[in-house]
Amino acid sequence: MTGRHHSTVPEQRIDTRSGTPASPQRPGYRHEVQGLRALAVLMVVVYHVWLGRVSGGVDVFLLISAFLLTLSFTRKLETGTPLDLLRYWVNLFRRLVPMAALTIVVTLGAVLIFVPRGRWTDILDQAWASLLYFQNWLLAVNSVDYYATDHSTASPFQHFWSLSIQGQVFILWPLLFAVAAVLSTRFRVSPRRILVGLFGLVFTGSLAFSVWQTATNQAFAYFDTRTRLWEFALGSLIALALPYVRLPLLSRVVLGWAGIVAMLAVGFVLQVEQQFPGYIALWPTLAAAAVIVAGSTDHRFGVDRFLGWNPLVKLGDASYALYLIHWPLLVIFLIHQGRESAGLFSGLAIIAVSVLWAVVTTRFVDRPIRQLKWAARKRRRSAVVIAVCALFVGLPLGVWQLQIHTAASAAADNANNPGAASLREGFVPFGDADAPLMPMMTALNSEWVTLDEACAGEFDASSYGVLQSGCNQTTVENPAKLAVVVGASHPQQWVAAIEPVAKRNNWDLVVLRKGQCPFGAPVGQEPVENCDQWNADVLAYLAEQDPDLVFTVSSSSHHTREDDRLIPGYEEAAQQIMADGAELIAIRDNPRFPVNMPECVEGSGQEDPSCTFEVSTKLAPVNPVAELAARYPSLHSIDMTDLICPDGTCPPVIGNVLVYMDDNHLSETYIETMVPEFERRLFFSLGASGSPGTAP
Structure with missing residues (x-):
């Protein structure tokens, strides 16, 4: 699910004293809250399938889950009922894990059938993270773009990030109640007052942190549990304050409808994609709070009449299953169809199938497991149910990953995969002609080349705020030179050739990278946030470090153009670098394509014409940096196009090696087969500036 529309998993009605389902007829049951949950999940589903803005459903679910949990635990504290946290946790996860496990296994089956192998490894890793409730942290570390409009590039398990956050809070919140119980006894203060203080601190601290981190690192903040705690705390504070709120009936009627209208208006009124989950998330949470405070009015015009409508309440019962299934169904459909979004009729079909699945699995899987009296009697029996569900996922998942690893280890053989070496004049093929392609489709995610340190x-970049997170190094003793690679992902890919050259020639190597930010002088037209600042900091850092060699990609191609062009601001940046005494290496950009090359090979075969392109339709006839290289002696151009697109044609496979790892990035495996020729051309270009005797 994308962050624009994702919600946390809808919680079903449970008695938090035992973790078992609560009866709709029990005193205090609030139909309007269940209807509110159903409305929120419908918002999430509709926004995922058709629309392109934040729905606010995620925030509503977080608030509701904390509200209900707080009502139950506060009642326990005030009546002296033992908290019995271990019993609560095992019963709760006995309810949550089975449906999650079923969704994961069914999704894995669909991945096996419909999803290209190149995406398997990442998806399998996310399956583990989803099962073990740390999916949000995995996505945060990988800086996944939850505002991406193309859902076909997402993982079918991305929506488990919210379930992970909720699972973590379901462990943390009861501990806070336990702390409140101790403090209440110790200081003889009302438990409710202690709880107001505790959740007030959580609300204030988390909201402040959320605003700060959203402003500084929104991609990470979206998945960070800490930036979401205030939404849970707000739900808890509402539950604690509700008994003391006395509003006239008419005010409650107006408040309820105002809350519903405000909640539904979030995605239509606000352009908030890059602001969640900061202060802007107060809009949907306060809107939901208004509905809860309005409560059950029994007025013929009250919003509770609408939210208590039986079909809506029934959908609320199945909202957990609906949330779980709709996203993988949507994503796998888009992947299989090669589409970026669902149309009207496809979207209706996806929603209909999702609702049907949710209703059926809730009735015949979820409810029977939750009502297992055998498991509810003892904690260890609930733990057995959880363990069985974990094995239900873990065994096939582990076997699948082991098979991938074994196949990759067995396939690696340079004799069978010469890559660019096969283009050398007089090359004689040897090895197994029927050997598998390298890299294997299931290993494409490991083709990103990075320096580990x-x-x-001396190369610390922490004084340059936007540089440090993308700065890596490899150092040697008594280095002969300092080489620095700067730019976005296309310069980064050439580290696969530059690093072995640096090691052989005893150079220190530093890589400065920022995704989607081409290197040049600041130009005032940023492709991504802080790109101009990053470029300015890079120039300052280079001036401080005084490198001998600076590697860049000087041009930029695009799959919709028939040429590559000099990067804006490149000449100005080059002049500054060369004025400081460095030799500038300008690598020409590689062609980019409208199709994912490995997936094209997998689906159509490497000989299919749809997987091959003429270089004349992707790059300019003359290297865009050639004119600059002729004017500046310290600017050295390297063009590897003839090894990427031999004889004017760009094939997906050369020498039994996949040339590309996607639609625009060269595979590390193929670049490694170009290293000898890359090094020869580098030192030929450097001429007298190069290190004597080091060229191969």
């Missing part, structure tokens, strides 16, 4: 010591 973060910049430190």
Whole structure:
């Protein structure tokens, strides 16, 4: 699910004293809250399938879950009922895990049938993260873009991030109640007052942190549990304050409808994609709070009449299953169909199938497991149910990953996969002609080349705020030179060739990268946030470090154009670098394509014409940096196009090696087969500036 529309998993009605389902007829049961949950999940589903803005459903679910939990635990504290946290946790997860496990297994089956192998490894990793409730942290570390409009590039398990956050809070919140119980006894203060103080602190601290981190690192903040705690705390504070709220009937009627209208208006009124979950999330949470405070009015015009409508309440019962299934169904459909979004009729079909699945699995899987009296009697029996569900997922998942690893280990053989070496004049093929392609489709996610060590010591970049997170190094003793690679992902891919050259020639190597930010002088037209600042900091850092060699990609191609063009601001940046005494290496950009090359090979075969392109339709006839290289002696151009697109044609496979890992990035495996020729051309270009005797 994308962050624009994702919600946390809808919680079903449970008695938090035992973790078992609560009866709709029990005193205090609030039909309007169940209807509110159903409305929120419908918002999430509709926004995922058709629309392109934040729905606010995620925030509503977080608030509701904390509200209900707080009502139950506060009642326990005030009546002296033992909290019995272990019993609560095992019963709760006995209810949550089975449906999650079923969704994961069914989704894995669909992945096996419909999803290209190149995406398997990441998806399998996310399946583990989903099962073990740390999916949000995995996505945060990987800085996944939850505002991406193309859902076909997402993982079918991305929506488990919210379930992970909720699972973590379901562990944390009861501990806070236990702390409140101790403090209440120790200081003889009302438990409710202690709880107001505790959740007030959580609300204030988390909201402040959320605003700060959303402003500084929104991609991480979206998945960070800490930035979401205030929404849970707000739900808890409402539950604690509700008994003391006395509003006239008419005011409650107006408040309820105002809350519903405000909640539904979030995605239509606000352009908030890059602001969640900061202060802007107060809109949907306060809107939901208004509905809860309005409560059950029994007025013929009250919003509770609408929210208590039986079909809506029934959908609220199945909202957990609906949330779980709709996203993988949507994503796998888009992947299989090669589409970025669902149309009207496809979307209706996806929603209909999702609702049918939710109703059926809730009735015949979820409810029977929750009502297992055998498991509810003893904690260890509930733990057995959880363990069985974990094995239900873990065994096939582990076997699948083991098979991938074994196949990759057995396939690696340079004799069978010469890559660019096969283009050398007089090359004689040898090895197994029927050997599998390298890299294997299931290993494409490991084709990103990075240096393992973060910049430190003399190369520390922490004084340049936007540089440090993308700065890595490899150092040697008594280095002959300092080489620095700067730019976005296309310069980064060439580290697969530059690093072995640096090691052979005893160079220190530093890589400065920022995704989607081409290197050049600041130009005032940023492709991504802080790109101009990053470029300015890079120039300052280079001036401080005084490198001998600076590697860049000087041009930029695009799959919709028939040429590549000099990067804006490149000449100005080059002049500054060369004025400081460095030799500038300008690598020409590689062609980019409208199709994912490995997936094209997998689906159509490497000989299919749809997987091959003429270089004349992707790059300019003359290298865009050639004119600059002729004017500046310290600017050295390297063009590897003839090894990527031999004889004017760009094939997906050369020498039994996949040339590309996607639609625009060269595979590390193929670049490694170009290293000898890359090094030869580098030192030929450097000429007298190169290190004598080091060229191969």
